[in-house]
Amino acid sequence: KPAANEGKATVLKVGTEPSFAPFEFQDEKSKDYVGFDMDLIRAIGKQMGAEVEIQSMGFDGLIPALEAGNIDVAVSGMTITEERAQKVNFSKPYYKSGLTVVVKTGNNTIKGFGDLEGKKIGAQIGTTGAEEAKKIKNAQVREFNTPPEAFMELKAGGVDAVINDKPVNDYFMKETGSKDAQQVGEPLTAEDYGIAMSKKNTELADKINKALDELKQNGEYDKIYEKWFGK
Ligand code: GLN
Incomplete structure (x- = not known):
């Protein structure tokens, strides 16, 4: 007898605050969440064989949602900081900001x-x-x-x-x-964006980092970068 979930892809629940163009925002016509982060996490999901489900929430609600297990990852132009890293795991940096x-x-x-x-x-x-x-x-x-x-x-x-x-x-x-x-003026800070995850799920961090590495190697990351930021 097949298992109930056989043939179904794993779901990756993504939280984002979608008023942060060009990283995450809502397309006026399609109402889809679009942007650099959205393309990146969809590509990561594909690489991992997971179905990506995106939920909108307040920026200050993302870390609590991870801690409560309501989402698997937060992708929201989130800067890797020491304070946040005490509460959540971060992927490798994926974008330099300030x-x-x-x-x-x-x-x-x-x-x-x-x-x-x-x-x-x-x-x-x-x-x-x-x-x-x-x-x-x-x-x-x-x-x-x-x-x-x-x-x-x-x-x-x-x-x-x-x-x-x-x-x-x-x-x-x-x-x-x-x-x-x-x-x-000049940028005040040098910040790195990372994908945030619950500290409980260490396996997920490995999978996300592996997918990120693969997308950097196969040129997909560069394609997404150029789509939103040019060459
Ligand atoms: N990078 C900033 C931070 O992490 C702002 C992120 C955002 O507003 N989406 O705090």
């Missing part, structure tokens, strides 16, 4: 991180950007559920600056923001 500052067009006083003392700063909740903002002297930090909400508040004048990941700021400037906003 934080930059975005201000309103015509703001001539904020030219980078050095000019943020005492300012109103917006950032996405639970992110490295929010953490850095809180280290700035006398800054009033406002945390938003998503980066687009922080950018809207910048446009409305409710915050003086937004701290967010450079590749996401680059994409925002290119796609929508260049009339209203400008990116200033």
